[in-house]
Amino acid sequence: MTQSEIGLIGLGTMGAMLALNIAEKGFAIAVWNRTTEVTQRFVANAGDLAPRITATQSLAELVRSLKAPRAIILMVPAGQPVDDQIAALTPLLDEGDMIIDAGNANFRDTNRRAQDAAKGGPQFLGIGVSGGEEGARHGPSIMGGGRAQDWARIEPVLQAIAAKYEGTPCATLMGEAGAGHFVKTVHNGIEYADMQMIAEVYGVMRDGMSMPAAAISGLFDGWNKGPLQSYLIEISAAVTAVVDQKTNRPIVDVILDRAGQKGTGRWTAIEAQHLSAPIPVIEAAVMARNTSARLEERLKGEARFGAAPQTLPEGALMPQDLEAAMIAGKILCYAQGFALISAASDEFGWALPLPEIAKVWREGCIIRSAMLNDMAQALAEEPGRNLIFAPFFADHLEKSHKALRKLVAQAALCGLPLPALASGLAWFDMMRTGRSTANMIQAQRDFFGAHGFERIDGGADHHGPWALQGG
Template structure:
């Protein structure tokens, strides 16, 4: 019997879908799951693709069934489970056999695993995979990190199974160590912010304008035909239009307002703080999810202080105002995300391919958007520059910022929550202020801690006249 070209461990939703994707693209794959009944169930349900799938009951069987040099993808829960799986698998492998962690790993764990693999003289890859269940099955966005030779060993498979955008695979090598998982984390941070801003505009329509879910659906469907065309705006229209079969109500109206999270957005915010990279829109989005989780306290707040008087005048905000505000907020969010990637590249000595990151995100992943085409062009021209200053986007900002200011001001005046949109506006105002108020902070720091300050009229460190 001929041997498989690749192996995969972990047949949960993502692992199962990725395995079927690999088999469908013509590659023979061996699979293993700790619960053998799951392996059998997966194989039995594979249909015609089963002819390219080898189910294995033990790790030894898995390793023996793969052609050398072997490559095995891990799709197990992030954290200790990955280390335990590597520890169990590595003694069975040869020096040239490659382990690929394709889970939602913290990039710092990937850095540690990559360093250990380097010390042991064995190959290791950490790859970020975005697109959810549908993406894994039919074409995700793939962000690889590790040694280039390791990527090249399996690159033909990873590019074949990735999403395709006009003939270009949405998969590429990002750099050494944990760079792939870091890029994936930033993707998820942008995803949090994009989703939050959409939710804020939905809230303005629902609570401020009294719009039904069906009316909101029409707005999202219209916006998805313009500059905001994207996966998230598209599905926002679909979920707004959906009706619950049991109650007959709009599905949105019966969903509890408590948003979950798996932690990748939080990691993005934590790393941005370590790097000193300002990403206030993403930070606001993560905080908003945390606030959504404390529903009982929010209900107590409403009982104590009363609900905000949110009814807007009929002509207070137009659909165009809301669309333009989302455009401005989206640009601020993505500019911050790419700025964070540049900061990480400098800190960790990764030569991140900035234009390619934008291109990889054009299809397959959750934040896919037509705007990423123009971002790729802007980053090709100036990969280290803030996207705000690219001519294409600076013009869009000038055109859309008045609407963002109007939307934020109106929402705040009427007690509507717009933390991410507000953060985008504040970021814009900060970035166009040549002389900020940080001189006051430096004076305070010198007063209470003798930390010194720089002067505008001479070099060196100085102290104020307030004494020690």
């Protein structure tokens, strides 16, 4: 029997598309799915690629069908299913064989699995894969985590199937253990925020400026030809242009306003708190999704307090204001995301390559955008610097933050909710305030808990007089 070069377990949407991508790039692949009918149907529908795909009916058959040392990709749901699959595979594998988790794993689980692998048994890689169904099929962005020698073994396959930016594969080893899955988590947090900011500006145009969906689509399409050029702006133009065949209304007007989520944005917010890294735009985006799910409560609030959105005064905002505000918001969001990655790099000793992360995101992934090339250059010039201080982006912010301020102010006056954009503006203002109000917090903490404080004159008296008064 001719043996395959790589194996894959899990033929859901992403797994099936990834398997076809691997076969299309010339690699023989063996596949297995818990439901045999799914495996058979997958191969039957593979067309010209079927000769490179071996369908197996058991894990043992999958293992036997692979060349040694074996490499098997897992495309199963995150959490316990990954542990169960590793436990089932381990007795069947030999020393030097490798398991690759390509799902949306929590990086802490990946850290644990890497530690277990180091004690014996199959080698382990955790890789973040972004791009959705289309990316998996035609070229995703791939963020690797694990030992360099293990990555090197599978690198030819991963770079072959990855998206390409001007010929460069968007597949890179980020660091050890869970580094790749951490970077993918932050990618998804930025994705949450980018989507939310676009939705907020869409809401201003729809509710505050009474613009029809077709006109909104035209603006998005125009913005996609400038600094905001990105996959998310591109698809926003596309979805607002579509008319529902059943109602003959714009399809966005018949979609229920209750957003789903798989939890990776929440993970980003949680880890940011652990690392004391402020990411208010992402946190606001997670909050907004949670609030969107409370449809019944929102309807109750509208009935009790009246509908929040009101029409903006004529001429209060112009399309160029919205575009400039979006530019500012995007810079602030990505700056926070890269600062979080930098904090994790220091905390876990990963030496995460920030410029390479920006490069990997230039194609294939959901947050791919024109700005990422400039971000990669800025991060290469001074990796430890917050992006808002890089000259290219500082110049952009100087030009655009007033439009963001104008948008947030006008929206607040008319009840148009902008949680992500407003949070970005608040953070920006804090980052440009040399004398903050935290001195009041320190005084309060010292008063009720004798926590002490630092003095601006460097004096030795680190408690207020209230301590002597029994405060």
